[in-house]
Amino acid sequence: MxxxxxxxxxxxxxxxxxxxxxxxxxxxxxxxxxxxxxxxxxxxxxxxxxxxxxxxxxxxxxxxxxxxxxxxxxxxxxxxxxxxxxxxxxxxxxxxxxxxxxxxxxxxxxxxxxxxxxxxxxxxxxxxxxxxxxxxxxxxxxxxxxxxxxxxxxxxxxxxxxxxxxxxxxxxxxxxxxxxFYNHPDFTTAYENPNSEMAASLEFTPQQFAMNYRIESYKRNYSYTIYCSTMLTEYFKDRVLSPVPQLISDFGKNYLYGSVEYTKNAVLFRQLAQDFAGTPAEYYFWFYAGRYYEKAGIFYRQSRQCFESAMATAETPFQKDNALWYLLNTSLNFSMDSIIESIDEYSREWSDCEYFEDFFEQLVSALLAAGRWNEFGKIYKAIDGYASDLTTAQFAYIYGRLIQENLAEGTDEDVISAFTRACQGGSSLYYKALAAYRLGLYKKPIELKGVLCSPMSVHESQNSHQIPAASENTRSQENLLLGYAYFGFPELIYPEWQKTQGSTISTETNFYLADFLAKCVDPAVPETSDYYTQSLRIAARAQRLANREITREELSLVYPHYYENFVSKYCKEYKISEPVMYALIRSESFFDADVISSAGAIGLTQLMEFTGSDIARRFKMSDYSLTDPETNIRFGTYYLSTLISRCEDSALLGFFSYNAGITRVRRWLQSSLIEFGKKSNMPLDLFLETVPFAETREYGRKLISATLAYDWLEDPHNFEQTAANLIE
Incomplete structure (x- = not known):
């Protein structure tokens, strides 16, 4: 401190x-x-x-x-x-x-x-x-x-x-x-009637043309913007308009998504990069030239050269990281050897290591599909200290498991070292918890607590959320939020907190506010249930920002037991563990009883209308609402219990089936068995890494993490058995 x-x-x-x-x-x-x-x-x-x-x-x-x-x-x-x-x-x-x-x-x-x-x-x-x-x-x-x-x-x-x-x-x-409000020329009518007298007499300035181009780009009207791009190119070449970053970014995206002449477009943008060498526009022209070569699919060398030129002309760390991300992704699509060489070459050059997490997520799937087991050990050691803690923990954990399954080369000491690295503070709770299980830390309660309650992000806790100096403004900000709680204005806390996402106040205050809001819910007043979600969002953010090990009580705010009566009642009725059900509700809705997803999933357990209707018929209910907490929890608990029973009592496979459908999950499982050369007994933690959709993989990690956290909070002695049931 x-x-x-x-x-x-x-x-x-x-x-x-x-x-x-x-x-x-x-x-x-x-x-x-x-x-x-x-x-x-x-x-x-x-x-x-x-x-x-x-x-x-x-x-x-x-x-x-x-x-x-x-x-x-x-x-x-x-x-x-x-x-x-x-x-x-x-x-x-x-x-x-x-x-x-x-x-x-x-x-x-x-x-x-x-x-x-x-x-x-x-x-x-x-x-x-x-x-x-x-x-x-x-x-x-x-x-x-x-x-x-x-x-x-x-x-x-x-x-x-x-x-x-x-x-x-x-x-x-x-x-x-x-x-x-703005009195702009009628470009749309002129475009729709190109041979009309109105189109021929339309008067406009280059600046008005550029503004309309940006509006149509915002609307993703690619047929129109491609039509206009020739004139915009001439404005650039004649220096009538300056290719400022926002305008040139739209220009590049429109060619990318509105035209399939990728090679032709790449040549044009390479020439523009040379024409505007030494200006801020040069980066964008090289970057999009690389994107077009990448889209063409057969110009790996040219694409790589363009991305390298974009990195060399980048004016900000974000621009350089963006070009490097695409360079690495292009290498991944070209060959496995090229990507490993690129990681060795560039792993020390990125600025925001978390920006590359999704790239490494793709790399995990590619390495497993190709059977390149030993590469996990090489990569995790090469990126340790440069990649994010989440990425390093992921590669370390998978490497340790591949050795245990006799798929990768390594010693018992390598296994212990890999799992120990995955356990270190800053990595994902998923990999921390599973690595702790593999190391047998359930026999050492204090060490296990240290793993589960350690800071979630070493990089952020060390750099972004050091405790601020005791300035007058800092104390005043604390006073404001605490005063809203003290004087009875809970409705003002979350809107004010959102302005800084808790980054200007202490871990202690963040957790206090979360606890306070949770206690403001009145079951007799449904409108107050919003405080549950607000409390959880503050607590989850506080955990990520924490620069110290959080307490067991604070962790219980991150994994709360809201709607306890309903969860307990229906878990007993449908023979499913409460930690599993709490994990589902937390991950699906963050305890927001009224939430409706873009896909139409409703309420605490995010049930689709047709699923709810089917369950209602089974229960002989004609009058029900999926936004009613008890109804939703009852239906969701029943539905998940049936899926788990159909998946040989595997909660993880049940979770995946809840998210993606049981038929898909069975097909994925068969594919994984083939990839790993097994006939049965597929290790579920390795199966998770082979699921073909990143969103579903992350869904599984969240559900496993939450289940283990809830179960540990309920009874630390259950940790070993619960972990084994989930992933073995």
Whole structure:
């Protein structure tokens, strides 16, 4: 721990120790005198919120004004923001002006811009947004500014519109502005009627042409954008338009997805890369030339050269990583030997090791399918310290298992070393837990706890979430979130927490907030069940950010037992273990009873309508709702139990069948037996790695991890037997 963090830790410990006494207060809020002692002048803000909720605006206004003068920075600003939300138009405009003066920044500008726009104060809106940095400003602020400039007829209006459309990623704000406000030429009608008089007489500037091109790219109207690309190319070559990154990125994607003339396009982009050598556009032209050669499928050397040129001209670490990812992926598609050589050559050059996790996931499947067992040991040793901890743990664990199955060469010491590496903090809970099982750590409870409760990400815990120095802003941010809990405003906690995803507050505070929100659920008020999901999201993030071993109690917030009565009741009825069912609910819905997926899966166990209908007929139920927690848990528990029984009582195969269908799972299992030269008794942990879909593989890992965590929390002595039942 850094010395500068000691004061903050002591401050947090004092607050949280005090808050542990507040269980009786719950979500209703603490009385005023107690709050004054704990929060000092910041209390004025929270009391002001309460008064405002009661409709006493004058008294609330006085409280907020006092907090602005005497409160800590973050809460003083929140008070200034609150003043912008009530009163007459003039009072809200004055509050917005004061907010800008007292707390200048992006949040203040957005609030003020909204207020000035709503009240028709165009000049004030333009003035308060005059120094916007388009690369960092919120699109809503830029849109409000441009609409105001358009209404006023500013001479720089067209220039700023073009900047916004070519310097920023396209968004809904761009599309709505272009469709509803901007007076643009009718390119669509001209395109649809190319021989008409209207098309022949259409007048436009190159800048308007480029903005329309970006809009149509956003809509993925590839037939149109390919039609326009010839003219855009001429604008680039004639230096009429500068190939700025956002525009050239769309240009490259449109050729990639709108044309099958890959070789021709690759030649064009190589030439453009040479024409624009030394400019930011050079990277994009080399990058997309590589993509086109890759798509053509027979130009490995040319594709690799283009990606290497893109890496050499990259201006940011992300650009270099992106080009390297495609270079490695191209090598993977070319030959196994080429990819292993590329990993040896480039493993020390990437910046964001987690960016390459999906590439290594593909490599695992390719190596297993090719029977290149021994490569796992070589690769895991080569990438250790350079790849992410998840990737290193994955290769280490698989290597150890392949040795145990007499498929890879290695000694008992190699097995122990590989599993020990997979156990180290920072790797996936899945590989940590299974490696701990293989090492027999269930015989050593303290060591097993150390594995299961260790930080989830060494890279993030060491770099991204060191405990911040005890600054006034840090304490104020802690005060704000803890104050919402203390004074009974649970509905404000999660929206505020989302702004930083918990990265600016301590592990202790994150877990406290998760615990508090979970206790705010009232079974008699279904609307409060949202706090279950909010609690779990905060706890899961806290686990990932933690820079220390978390406690057993904290882990129980990451793997909670919500809807315990229903889960217990139906697990007993359908003879399925509770940890298995909790793992399913957690992974499927994060305990959100109302969630409906894009595929139409509904509720806690994410049942499809037709599955629910079939189960309802079996139960002779005509009136039911899959968003009702009890009904959904009953149906889901029954359905999973039938799948497990049809899969020879294997929970993992049952999980896979729940996700992908039992027929597919049986076919995958037969294919894996052939790959590994077995007739039966396929090790299920190795089978998981051969499942042909990455999404399904990850689904299986999450379910196994969650089952082991729930089971260990229930009774640590069950760990050995549960792990064996799941993967043997």
């Amino acid at each position: 850094r010395p500068t963090s000691f004061a903050l830790r002591r401050f947090i410990s004092y607050f949280l120790a005090s808050f542990m006494l507040l269980s009786a207060v719950s979500c209703k809020g603490a009385p005023h005198p107690e709050g004054q002692e704990k929060f000092g002048d910041d209390t004025e803000y929270f009391i002001g919120l309460r008064l405002l909720k009661e409709g006493n605006e004058n008294a609330a206004r006085e409280k907020f004004k006092r907090c602005i003068k005497k409160g800590t920075p973050v809460i003083a600003q929140k008070s200034a923001e609150a003043l912008c939300t009530f009163g007459n138009i003039q009072e809200k405009n004055t509050a917005a002006e004061n907010l800008l003066k007292q707390f200048p920044g992006d949040d203040a500008i957005l609030i003020a811009a909204r207020q000035f726009s709503a009240s028709g104060e165009i000049n004030k809106l333009i003035e308060c947004t005059s120094n916007l940095d388009f690369s960092t400003a919120k699109n809503e602020v830029i849109r409000l500014r441009l609409e105001a400039m358009g209404h006023r007829g500013d001479s720089s209006y067209e220039t700023e519109v073009y900047r916004w459309f070519t310097e920023c990623p396209m968004s809904t704000e761009h599309y709505q502005f272009y469709r509803d």
